[in-house]
Amino acid sequence: MTTILKDIGLNQTATGRQTGTIAEPSLACSGKRMFVTGNWFASRSTSAGSRWKFIDPYTELPPAGAGFCCDQLVHYSKRWRLWIWLLQFSKDANGNFIRVAVSSTGKSGTWTWWDTTPQDIDPSWNRVWLDYPDMLETDKYLMLSFNLFSVTSNSWQKAVVMRFPMEQLKQRSALTRQGWSTDRFGSLRFAKGQGDTAYFASLYYSAPQLELFKWADNKNTVTQKSIGVTDWSDGPYLSNLPDGGAWLNRLDDRITGGWNTEDTLGFAWSASADVNHPHPYIRVVRINKQTLKLIDEPDLWSANYAWAYPAMSPNQRGDVGVSAFCGGENRFPTHGLGWLDDDTGTWEIALGSASTHGPRSGAWGDYVDIRPDPSRRTYWLASGFVLQGGSSRNHIVPRVVLFKP
Amino acid sequence: MSASKKSDSKTGTVHKKTQQQPMHQVDTEDSSKPSKPNFDEKDQGISPKRKAPGPTQRRRRGKDSARPEATPTPEANIKNDHDS
Numbered sequence: 023m024t025t026i027l028k029d030i031g032l033n034q035t036a037t038g039r040q041t042g043t044i045a046e047p048s049l050a051c052s053g054k055r056m057f058v059t060g061n062w063f064a065s066r067s068t069s070a071g072s073r074w075k076f077i078d079p080y081t082e083l084p085p086a087g088a089g090f091c092c093d094q095l096v097h098y099s100k101r102w103r104l105w106i107w108l109l110q111f112s113k114d115a116n117g118n119f120i121r122v123a124v125s126s127t128g129k130s131g132t133w134t135w136w137d138t139t140p141q142d143i144d145p146s147w148n149r150v151w152l153d154y155p156d157m158l159e160t161d162k163y164l165m166l167s168f169n170l171f172s173v174t175s176n177s178w179q180k181a182v183v184m185r186f187p188m189e190q191l192k193q194r195s196a197l198t199r200q201g202w203s204t205d206r207f208g209s210l211r212f213a214k215g216q217g218d219t220a221y222f223a224s225l226y227y228s229a230p231q232l233e234l235f236k237w238a239d240n241k242n243t244v245t246q247k248s249i250g251v252t253d254w255s256d257g258p259y260l261s262n263l264p265d266g267g268a269w270l271n272r273l274d275d276r277i278t279g280g281w282n283t284e285d286t287l288g289f290a291w292s293a294s295a296d297v298n299h300p301h302p303y304i305r306v307v308r309i310n311k312q313t314l315k316l317i318d319e320p321d322l323w324s325a326n327y328a329w330a331y332p333a334m335s336p337n338q339r340g341d342v343g344v345s346a347f348c349g350g351e352n353r354f355p356t357h358g359l360g361w362l363d364d365d366t367g368t369w370e371i372a373l374g375s376a377s378t379h380g381p382r383s384g385a386w387g388d389y390v391d392i393r394p395d396p397s398r399r400t401y402w403l404a405s406g407f408v409l410q411g412g413s414s415r416n417h418i419v420p421r422v423v424l425f426k427p
Numbered sequence: 428m429s430a431s432k433k434s435d436s437k438t439g440t441v442h443k444k445t446q447q448q449p450m451h452q453v454d455t456e457d458s459s460k461p462s463k464p465n466f467d468e469k470d471q472g473i474s475p476k477r478k479a480p481g482p483t484q485r486r487r488r489g490k491d492s493a494r495p496e497a498t499p500t501p502e503a504n505i506k507n508d509h510d511s
Binding site: 083132142178181207276323325368 | 439440441443444445450461463466467469475477479480481499504505506507
């Protein structure tokens with residue numbers, strides 16, 4: 023069973039009317055303080071979500087380059103008592119940069135930041151730009167991952183992982199950046215959890231294989247393991263809403279969720295319908311952390327409608343939670359929260375807010391967020407969004423959900 | 428900022444370290460205000476298809492493709508599925 027304790031909507035005052043239909047909400051929390059970002063807003067609460075103050079990502083920090091663009095991620099480091107805010111800036115003819123800002127309180131006027139261009143990682147990377155960020159804190163580092171695209175053709179070039187020492191972020195000192203890249207695998211996603219090692223993964227597209235990467239804090243090298251998994255179908259992602267419209271037009275099978283517990287690693291991605299699954303569903307694989315061998319594949323699916331866009335994280339007890347969307351048939355896009363019951367191998371799901379409409383563009387996504395509640399052992403906090411009262415970007419309502427097993 | 432050199436391996440490329448000095452927020456009220464986009468136009472300009480997730484496109488298989496496993500994992504247990 024899953025219990026939703028709070029399901030908070032951010033109204034247009036909280037988002038400054040700067041919402042987009044591809045909402046991509048991220049959230050961080052420390053006690054009653056919450057920080058939520060999305061396309062193209064940020065908002066902060068000091069009252070556990072009762073009241074919100076809009077923060078404008080276009081103006082909160084000084085403009086630079088071609089200006090703020092879109093993707094944002096937030097994180098609160100309990101260990102370092104530090105709010106971390108990642109902002110992606112627009113590309114120009116030379117590329118773009120990402121900004122990592124830190125604050126002890128999250129209040130306006132308290133941020134310190136560092137900007138990083140692709141050329142800062144490798145001087146030969148010209149006319150390329152960083153997109154599709156992910157973020158993880160290990161014992162010593164803030165880890166970031168991106169795809170690198172050509173400015174001229176928008177074609178995929180590389181996947182990049184960077185790491186910044188947490189101590190330097192905390193001290194607001196000169197930041198020593200280290201990067202790793204591959205031109206063989208894309209859309210790397212971190213396994214969320216704690217420890218001195220970053221695990222991240224990609225899917226191999228010529229065979230049903232998950233590529234698992236490991237970068238330990240005390241190593242300067244990245245190791246890789248290929249893990250065979252059951253095949254899946256990548257599209258078409260057919261799911262019609264009650265009004266006959268689509269909502270999965272932008273969906274693909276890149277990994278969007280991952281977790282790291284004491285014993286297991288896990289990764290999740292969306293897959294299209296097949297003979298065993300009448301609607302698009304969420305592929306899930308669990309890996310033994312010691313042997314790095316496949317344990318099982320507890321997919322999340324429903325006979326009645328589609329599931330997509332999973333984010334996953336352990337709570338402090340080690341249970342694996344999920345934040346994702348379901349919809350189709352007689353259901354508009356709906357936020358779903360839940361956890362994997364180890365005893366039964368079943369996903370225990372509770373449905374959060376439901377949309378009243380589908381997206382005008384037929385597109386949803388591209389990611390949501392989930393975190394362990396830093397102060398309650400079995401709770402999670404998750405982000406989502408719904409359309410309320412219409413189909414345009416002005417009807418997007420970002421959600422913050424507190425739930426537990 | 429220092430320049431980087433790199434070392435290649437089978438898995439990927441480790442790039443040597445570079446340094447960046449921090450920038451501090453002094454007073455956001457005095458910072459120059461950039462022009463913001465028309466959000467309706469920005470929203471409508473989003474591509475209906477995402478950029479490629481990696482180096483090659485996966486072969487696409489149809490709905491009738493069979494998975495090797497005979498039995499799917501248990502269906503999700505959805506608590507408050509009252510609207511469906």
